[in-house]
Amino acid sequence: MLVVAEKEIGGLMTPEAAFDAIEQVFAAMASDKAYNFPVVREAIGHEDALYGFKGGFDGAALTLGLKAGGYWPNNQKHGLINHQSTIFLFDADTGRVAAAVGGNLLTALRTAAASAVSIKHLAPKGAKVLGMIGAGHQSAFQMRAAARIHRFDKVIGWNPHPEMLSRLADTAAELDLPFEAVDLPRLGAEADVIISITSAFSPMLLDAQVTGPTHIAAMGTDTKGKQELDPALVARARLFTDEIAQSVSIGEFQHAIAAGLIAEEAITQIGAVVNGTHPGRDGAEVTIFDGTGVGLQDLAVAAKVVELAERKGLAQKVEI
Incomplete structure (x- = not known):
């Protein structure tokens, strides 16, 4: 599988690419070509954390996967941001794991892109x-x-x-x-x-x-x-x-x-x-x-960043 480290995301993913990926996946959802899986979100009883999974399948782009992570409100003492996540992509044809992508910056970019899509169409x-x-x-x-x-x-x-x-x-x-x-x-x-x-x-x-x-x-x-x-x-x-x-x-x-x-x-x-x-x-x-x-937002930006990382030689290949 390919691994795109969190430290590489900032140099790969642009706000423009995030916006396009989110607008396209919203369109696919409304056309019933993509759907999200039920969300799992739980208080784990440790560090006041919320942890869960969001996933889905985009049949238009053949993007399949999930984001695992959540919210750790006490992370300042570790020098980390509160939201921590990793996105996993799977080959839609075989089910084999295809990529693991750092999800922290991507979560912020896809969330911002979603509101920007709404502003474009509804302001x-x-x-x-x-x-x-x-x-x-x-x-x-x-x-x-x-x-x-x-x-x-x-x-x-x-x-x-x-x-x-x-x-x-x-x-x-x-x-x-x-x-x-x-x-x-x-x-x-x-x-x-x-x-x-x-x-x-x-x-x-x-x-x-x-x-x-x-x-x-x-x-x-x-x-x-x-x-x-x-x-x-x-x-x-x-x-x-x-x-x-x-x-x-x-x-x-x-x-x-x-x-x-x-x-x-x-x-x-x-x-x-x-x-x-x-x-x-x-x-x-x-x-x-x-x-x-929604999980499909995470998968859309992760798929795009994997594409960019491969193009620039920044995706690490790992056997699993």
Whole structure:
């Protein structure tokens, strides 16, 4: 099998390649050419960690595999980021293991690419202000991906721990965009596009705070109980996600579903907009993309990085 080390990913995978891979796999999912396997996600009772598996099969690209890993909230003491993962690809014709790929940077890139796909297809016309909720490790990737796909004039941001906002300010400066720290009512009122990327377990952005045409990419909720948005805000928006089954069980829309505020039929796969079989925003005041993170996203970017690594001679061959 081929091994692509984590240290090689940054020099191989570009935001453009990640965006194209994610947009294509979303389209394949909506066309019923690709599907995800049931997610396994467990608290292991050690180091407060969540560990699990996400996998799937893309029949269009013949990509088969899984990502193993999870969230270790105490990793700072080890000098490591909290999210740790490895992606394994298998030959769809024989079932033999084909590749093992470092998944940490790829997870951040594919998550950012997913929100960028939603911004491309759902942002209100003339959107100028990007609002960022959350200033953790992935926030910089999110901002860069959003700015690459859409021209913003300004970034405004909020984080429950204000001392972390320097990450957003530094990233905005890197993108030559002005940045301002604001409170949530102002963020909801002024931002045309909002990206939330936190690990919250209670709603932060409230219904009354969001005014005017707005697109929200809710990217932090990937576990039962997590929550970033007011269910009343979800109930009045036009709703999109990567995978409906995952959205209503572990994604942002789980709470509005549980409260009986929305029906599963109100949620559309973003791939249908990519494919042109759904009109997308189509006059809606508020749109929300629930980015739960599916295994097929990981496989898509891993397959691309293996291709690039082989081309550049950076894939190690190992017999197993």
